[in-house]
Amino acid sequence: xxxxxxxxxxxxxxxAAVFIQRGYEGATLAQLSQATGLGRASLYHHFPGGxxxxxxxxxxxxxxxxxxxxxxxxSRKQKPERRLARFxxxxxxxxxxxxxxxxxxxxxxxxxxxxxxxxxxxxxxxWLGDLxxxxxxxxxxPKRARREAERLMSELYGALLMSQIxxxxxxxxxxxKRLHKSWP
Amino acid sequence: xxxxxxxxxxxxxxxAAVFIQRGYEGATLAQLSQATGLGRASLYHHFPGGxxxxxxxxxxxxxxxxxxxxxxxxSRKQKPERRLARFxxxxxxxxxxxxxxxxxxxxxxxxxxxxxxxxxxxxxxxWLGDLxxxxxxxxxxPKRARREAERLMSELYGALLMSQIxxxxxxxxxxxKRLHKSWP
DNA sequence: GTCTATATAATGATAGAC
DNA sequence: GTCTATCATTATATAGAC
Numbered sequence: 001x002x003x004x005x006x007x008x009x010x011x012x013x014x015x016a017a018v019f020i021q022r023g024y025e026g027a028t029l030a031q032l033s034q035a036t037g038l039g040r041a042s043l044y045h046h047f048p049g050g051x052x053x054x055x056x057x058x059x060x061x062x063x064x065x066x067x068x069x070x071x072x073x074x075s076r077k078q079k080p081e082r083r084l085a086r087f088x089x090x091x092x093x094x095x096x097x098x099x100x101x102x103x104x105x106x107x108x109x110x111x112x113x114x115x116x117x118x119x120x121x122x123x124x125x126x127w128l129g130d131l132x133x134x135x136x137x138x139x140x141x142p143k144r145a146r147r148e149a150e151r152l153m154s155e156l157y158g159a160l161l162m163s164q165i166x167x168x169x170x171x172x173x174x175x176x177k178r179l180h181k182s183w184p
Numbered sequence: 185x186x187x188x189x190x191x192x193x194x195x196x197x198x199x200a201a202v203f204i205q206r207g208y209e210g211a212t213l214a215q216l217s218q219a220t221g222l223g224r225a226s227l228y229h230h231f232p233g234g235x236x237x238x239x240x241x242x243x244x245x246x247x248x249x250x251x252x253x254x255x256x257x258x259s260r261k262q263k264p265e266r267r268l269a270r271f272x273x274x275x276x277x278x279x280x281x282x283x284x285x286x287x288x289x290x291x292x293x294x295x296x297x298x299x300x301x302x303x304x305x306x307x308x309x310x311w312l313g314d315l316x317x318x319x320x321x322x323x324x325x326p327k328r329a330r331r332e333a334e335r336l337m338s339e340l341y342g343a344l345l346m347s348q349i350x351x352x353x354x355x356x357x358x359x360x361k362r363l364h365k366s367w368p
Numbered sequence: 369g370t371c372t373a374t375a376t377a378a379t380g381a382t383a384g385a386c
Numbered sequence: 387g388t389c390t391a392t393c394a395t396t397a398t399a400t401a402g403a404c
Contacts, residue, residue, distance in 0.1 A: 016239050022209075023209065023294040024207075024211065025206070025210040026209040027398075028396085028397070029398065029399085033360050039369075040384085041372080042370050045370075050399065051398080068302075073274065105345060108348065108349045109207065109211045109285070109290065110205075110207040110294075114321060120349060121350050121351050148201040148361060149359060150346065150355050150359065151339065151359065153346055154338070154339050154346050154351050155338050155339055155342055156342070157342045157346060158324075158337070158338030158340070158343070159334070159338040161289060161342065161345065162308070162341060165289065165290065165304060165305060166312070167307055171338070174331060175335070176398090178331060213379070213380060213381085215379085222387090223388065223389055225382080225383090225387095225388075226388050229388075230387090243382080267370085316379085316386095337384065359387060
């Protein structure tokens with residue numbers, strides 16, 4: 001049933017947009033209803049567990065998307081420099097050139113942390129490990145590779161945050177441009 | 185009346201802790217009441233405008249604190265490298281070695297953005313300007329100085345976020361250590 | 369699968385005693 | 387300045403018709 005599936009994806013996407021903009025508790029069912037075009041009761045048909053289930057489902061989708069768009073490229077059999085470039089470009093796609101915050105990072109703050117904080121921490125720990133291995137493949141020693149991996153993640157997420165705060169995507173795009181030149 | 189003033193600061197501090205942990209809408213009056221030890225009605229004595237006034241007041245306090253602890257040092261008549269070092273150390277104090285998120289950044293996301301987003305953007309624009317001027321004082325051209333300033337802010341806030349997500353302050357402390365070596 | 373109507377609980381906020 | 391009691395509103399969630 002392709003129509004139903006597509007619709008389901010659209011629903012998830014619109015719900016995600018509200019969660020990103022308003023946060024977990026800031027997102028009310030009334031707003032989610034309006035954003036999706038579905039009545040409140042209909043939302044409970046798709047997500048019997050209510051907001052909690054929406055968040056859990058969206059987190060899974062988001063992690064899958066980020067893995068597929070960005071981190072997946074780190075495990076390819078290519079030159080590590082090329083893997084990093086592809087990873088960065090994938091991340092740029094994921095956050096739409098710095099105009100869209102990362103839902104996982106949003107839900108990692110606030111009270112959703114109690115329910116999903118540990119899983120999110122584990123996920124990012126794994127992803128950081130992928131980056132570290134890539135930097136080691138370039139020839140860096142473990143310590144240096146860890147620092148570089150942490151720096152890359154911090155810069156991407158920091159620039160994303162600064163762009164949002166300053167309401168200026170330029171910070172993010174300039175950061176990406178610079179990061180691309182880091183390993184020539 | 186020093187006792188009253190001190191108490192007011194304590195109240196603000198405890199309220200801030202709840203806002204930082206739960207976000208603006210995630211922080212309920214019941215939680216704020218428990219955290220401060222005051223009844224809900226008493227909170228309205230101190231903040232007649234309710235949560236909205238709390239947020240506005242806390243944002244002012246927080247901006248003042250960050251200015252005083254960190255950004256103030258950029259305007260001193262010292263070697264720019266030394267100014268930057270003092271700024272970084274001040275920021276480390278401000279976020280308690282990476283264990284405490286920045287309330288301004290927290291409130292810059294979520295629905296508090298509508299009320300304070302513009303003011304926050306202006307404030308960070310000014311602060312970024314302070315950093316840019318400092319880098320120019322080192323001898324960098326405007327473009328380069330801007331990139332370095334953006335990088336510094338992104339790394340600090342990004343590392344703070346990553347530390348929070350990973351529940352590991354080490355990311356932040358290592359980032360700070362590295363940043364200190366950036367302008368020898 | 370979507371809707372209307374409704375139940376139930378929690379929220380922000382106020383009045384007024386002390 | 388703090389409290390108890392209360393209000394009005396809004397929130398999440400459910401029942402049941404279509």
